[in-house]
Structures are given as structure tokens and as C-alpha cells.
Amino acid sequence: MIITFGVYYCLRFRSLDICAAAGAAVGNSCVRQGGAIIAVSPMKEGIYNEVFYNTLKEAATPDEVIARVESLPERKPGHHRAYGVAQVLKKHRVIMAQSKMYPEQIKAIHMEAMASAQEALDRELKRYGPAAKVLVLNGTHRMVISVGQGF
Numbered sequence: 001m002i003i004t005f006g007v008y009y010c011l012r013f014r015s016l017d018i019c020a021a022a023g024a025a026v027g028n029s030c031v032r033q034g035g036a037i038i039a040v041s042p043m044k045e046g047i048y049n050e051v052f053y054n055t056l057k058e059a060a061t062p063d064e065v066i067a068r069v070e071s072l073p074e075r076k077p078g079h080h081r082a083y084g085v086a087q088v089l090k091k092h093r094v095i096m097a098q099s100k101m102y103p104e105q106i107k108a109i110h111m112e113a114m115a116s117a118q119e120a121l122d123r124e125l126k127r128y129g130p131a132a133k134v135l136v137l138n139g140t141h142r143m144v145i146s147v148g149q150g151f
Helices: 015-022 050-057 062-071 079-091 103-107 117-131
Strands: 002-006 036-040 093-097 112-114 134-138
Touching: 036 117, 050 062, 050 079, 062 079, 079 093, 093 117, 103 112, 112 117
Parallel strands: 002 036, 002 134, 036 093, 093 112
Antiparallel strands: none
């Protein structure tokens, strides 16, 4: 399954949108394990904060992010978002499309960068073939996502 959502207004990385779509924030994912989340956002102001970015960047894997955050005696703002995104990255591929951030910055935090939403969607449709199911969510920061089984 592929999920795309547009957060065109967003100037910074919206980890909450990714977590909500993948169920880390609400408990149930509307993306099957191994599926892709295509996040469309310019992110002109970059990533949420340095703690978030560095927590993801300094870890070799999402599991390492989770273990590091769980072992911290004191957490700072940004650790909780890195933890949530790492949970998503364990089960799904996250593709950031149309971002103003450098692709290397996005790749450094275990995500893929694509120049356009169309390019990302075309590639994922080719990857999943005729069985692909696409759900487009717009304005995900204002909704709770609930999709029945089998979607």
C-alpha cells in the first residue's frame, strides 16, 4: 500500500503526519507493513529541531534510535518525535517528495528523497504493480486516520 499526503503549507518536517499515517501515533496503521509513505512538503525551514534530526542521523538503524531514546535518563524535545518516526521506519519506507532540503539530509535520517510527488508515486506504483492501493490524505494534521482491514 502507498499513502501520499500533501502538507504544502508546512515549512518544517511534520513527523506527526508520518506517525499518524503509519499508526505510531494512533495505534493502527493504514499502511501495510513494507508499504511506502510519500510525504509531500517543501520543508523550507528544514527539520523539526536538532535533537530530532541528530537522534535519527546518529543511529545506524531505526531500532538503534528506539533503543537509544528508551535508554536516555532524561529526554529533550525532539527525542519523542525521533522515537515515533523510528517506529514507522521499522515497518515502512518513507519518501519525502518536493522538499527544499538537500537529499543527503533526508537520506541521513533513513528516508528517501524524490524530486516530485509524481516521480515518487510512479516509482511506487511500478514497485507494487497492479495490486497497489493508494490513499491520498490532505491536511493530515487535522484528522485521525482510520481505515478498515484489507485496504
